[in-house]
Amino acid sequence: MSFAALDPVLRFALLAALGLATISLLVMVQVLLLSQLGARRERRRERFDARWRPLLVAESLGLAADSETLPALAKRRECDWLLRLWNQVQFHLRGPAHARLNTMLCTLGLDRHALALLSRRDMRGQLTALSSLRHLGDSAYWPAIKPLVEAPGAVISLAAAEALVAIDPVRAMRRILPMAMRRRDWSRNRIDLACLHAGRDAVTQPLVDLLREPLPPWARARLLELLRHAEPRALAPWARGILERPLPEQAPARTGEHADAEARPGLERIAALRVLAALHDPADHDRILASLRDPLGAARLAAIEALRAQVMASDADALLRMLSDRNWAVRQAAADALVSMPGLDPVALSAMADAVYDRYGREAMQRALSERAR
């Protein structure tokens, strides 16, 4: 029976089946082609890297001959590859080696290539370029990078922010930190990273300024987390002011509806105690001791950690009391603080542990002693 003589619906079904088979075969051919092309590109890239990596290393060590003898970069793709390889090598370098590779890149004219990549709409290229310009760290690139901090996507805008930090940390932080309080799509971890790279001097003043501004709760929570990057001395007046406020009568009820970090109560008191912990000022000792009565477990924990930074023999009683705290983490922290107290030998500590009336406190002490013995 010929195809034309078949029932029209059956004909359609057969054609559909044939269509599916053809699509599957075409996809398979595509898979094969992509795999082969990918493998070939990878091999070329490996050859390219094998040729250029030793040159970059030699240049970074100051052992290279004249830059004019470097192999020519034939295609735009090779410029991209070299930028990526250069970024990889630069990531691990500091000091003169870093500076020598910067000079090499400019000699090859790849800084201009990086700037050209910035203006394209290719995200991968933009990220490569931002990474290169970050390593170059030249203020001449500031105007080209600045608009990208406002880019709608978090990936590009944060990469641009990091590049600005590398160029001029103080100026960058004045711009970036207020933005970080508006841009919820910026991850706090990435802002943390930018703060780490910028350093305390660049971060402190903008953070202190932001503390005075009215912020939405999520931004306030973010700001409080970032305070650890600032100079504690500059934050001390704020921290002391917070801890001077009377403590609430009782811990707020746990409401599942607001269980996310930004809505947790007592964040300011916890942040303030962390500032005092970093400050190590004996003048704050009583303030910290008073916070051991905070109704919020996380605040009592922060208080113990702050106390641990300046613990004195006279604090033993207070810490022993904390061993019977209702909060597990507080008991463990109190035990850790006790075993780290100066002037107490293992025998005295064991006797102290045995004398603890509360079973859970005794267990916490035994754990802390066992870990101290490691």
Add this chain to the structure above:
Amino acid sequence: MNLADAGWWLQVGFIGYFIALNGGYLGLNVLSMASLNRYMRERGGNDATRYLGIEPSVSLLVPAYNEEATIRSSVRSMLQLQYPDFELVVVNDGSKDETLRMLMEEFALVPHPEPLRRTLPHAEIRGVYRSLTYANLRVIDKANGGKADALNAGINAARNALFCAVDADSILQRDSLLRVVQPFLDDERTIASGGTVRIANGSRVRGGFLEAAGIPRNWLARFQIVEYLRAFLFGRLGWSPMNAVLIISGAFGLFDRARVIEAGGYRHDTVGEDMELVVRLHRYHRERGIPYRIRYVPDPICWTEAPEDAGTLGRQRSRWQRGLSESLSRHAAWALGPKGGTAGWLAWPFMALFEWIGPVVELAGYVFMLFGFALGIVSPLALTVFLSVAIGMGIMLSVNGLLLEALSFRVYSRKRDIVLLFCVAVIENFGYRQLNTLWRCRGLWQWATRRKQKWGVMKRSGTWGQ
């Protein structure tokens, strides 16, 4: 309505179902391609993931039950993971073999008087040990209570804000932890992220790490390679941008410990504790209006040994189907309610329609169409259309899984391997898929009859050794 009319409507129903099933997966496939493309661009040409200095500390939880054959090499390889700060907590769930003794000898374990916080319920703890050779290794020995119970004990013992649940018989790629943590660094709303599980059979494993990926000789293992590519590269990648991933494999997933505790930890009364937890996390956050993200990232890889005999594989698939049924049925009221969100309104119905009741409809479809054809109720035309849709589109979907692999990570890069995988993608549709449907129907039966759950027993090929 007479018998012929009923038969006609059944034919239309089955064909329509298969078109919807494969069409749905095809749509997911398109979403996955877009998602993968974006993911690859965002990596910005950085092939290696670097330490940033902001990575949060992670507790790696390894529940173990009768794992004496592999536990030493698994733990040794996990201790060598590329990550700045992590602890390893092995939970021996009342093994009847020498798992604990192996660990004690290999890692110089000594008893450690550690009080565990009982935030989540679990069976009695018999002892806590720490290693004298690795400061970041602890072992919890507890009475048998099942995998979920062991994980709950591990969560209680964990000291870090994030925990990563890993199967004791799995091999993590050295940088997998560094990669799977990225969603947590990129978005503070992230509460869970899962990586890709791939089949290690046929690959070269040395020193607890996978050196070269290969294709196994065993056909059942080969079928599972294609299946896993399909399940992960477009099953989960497609849902991830919509915040609707409903499964993070129990073999490898990273979670925010506090959120998991708030949601109630792993449930003991299900065999699909991994999926149930993820669905419950969606529910918990949606119902309370708490912002959250559950992400799937394709490049952190966890290699696992796939069963190579039909008995073990069949039991595994039945167990998975049962777990899926338990997870979906338990949260149906939320999913179809006003606070379902994309996870409840899109992913849940999709899974319910095509994964939960799918095997029954598929089996009924095959039986009806074949017997109907033999009895003359079903026309050759209807049978041809049915087979084109059921098998032809099935092949296309499997091949598309290979396409995603070729577009992204190219773990199998040799031409011979790719051609072989293509053959596998075709052949699996003639027999293997139907067998799988039978196993899944058995799982549904076990779920319906509420059979008692226990640890899955895995017959090992013995090729990984110590």
